[in-house]
Amino acid sequence: MAIAPSVTMPPSFAEWLASTAKKFLVVGTQKGRDMKQRVYRNSERRIRKVTARRCVLCRSRKNSAARFLLLSIPTAPIPEFTAEERGQAEAIAHNLREMAGLEVPIIATVIGVGGSGGALAIAVADRVLMMENFNLLRDFSGRLRRHHVARCH
Amino acid sequence: MPLRKSWQPKPCALLPLTLANWAASTTIVPEPEGGAHRDYEAAANLLDISLQKHLAELKRLPPADLLVSRYNKFRNIAQFFKTVA
Numbered sequence: 001m002a003i004a005p006s007v008t009m010p011p012s013f014a015e016w017l018a019s020t021a022k023k024f025l026v027v028g029t030q031k032g033r034d035m036k037q038r039v040y041r042n043s044e045r046r047i048r049k050v051t052a053r054r055c056v057l058c059r060s061r062k063n064s065a066a067r068f069l070l071l072s073i074p075t076a077p078i079p080e081f082t083a084e085e086r087g088q089a090e091a092i093a094h095n096l097r098e099m100a101g102l103e104v105p106i107i108a109t110v111i112g113v114g115g116s117g118g119a120l121a122i123a124v125a126d127r128v129l130m131m132e133n134f135n136l137l138r139d140f141s142g143r144l145r146r147h148h149v150a151r152c153h
Numbered sequence: 154m155p156l157r158k159s160w161q162p163k164p165c166a167l168l169p170l171t172l173a174n175w176a177a178s179t180t181i182v183p184e185p186e187g188g189a190h191r192d193y194e195a196a197a198n199l200l201d202i203s204l205q206k207h208l209a210e211l212k213r214l215p216p217a218d219l220l221v222s223r224y225n226k227f228r229n230i231a232q233f234f235k236t237v238a
Contacts, residue, residue, distance in 0.1 A: 105211035132184040
């Protein structure tokens, strides 16, 4: 199984995918596990960049027989004017349109905690699998996230 | 605009069971005891069972039916009103 070089994933997961002997395209996001990783990845808030990359991958696999497995922690859009100026809403809508036209099966697997914008993206999949301890917040801005984390602990 | 100090955010946390009732979710994948982050291998094995099952179902559908069912699924999310007023 060929894995795109731009994609980084844990080696154990890549081995597991290779062992299934099926043709997959896996798209996922990582927010980071500690503060250093989160700062490096900006908690994966670059929603326009992520969705644009996902669209390119979708289009390249449009007519192939690959199964499309979207392994995702859905990222919420940033409720700011500056984010909208950079085309955040357009990126989400473009992503939905591309995913709706794919002729291969799409299975979205949701891990972790996510927000509203990513929920739209995973909703277009044929099947949505959710981990047992998954939470979805309608607005996942920093203030709400801190509040949610404080409530959970 | 600065927020008032007394303002308390009210997160609307939607759990998988709630989402499943709204038809947004198809399957809830069980996690190993303590969460998926405690045991990656067990979590991957549990996920594998669900993936194999759904892939086998989707494999049988021709692409045209796949697109129609995907569209209908998206349109039927969150059916709040079951009867016409």
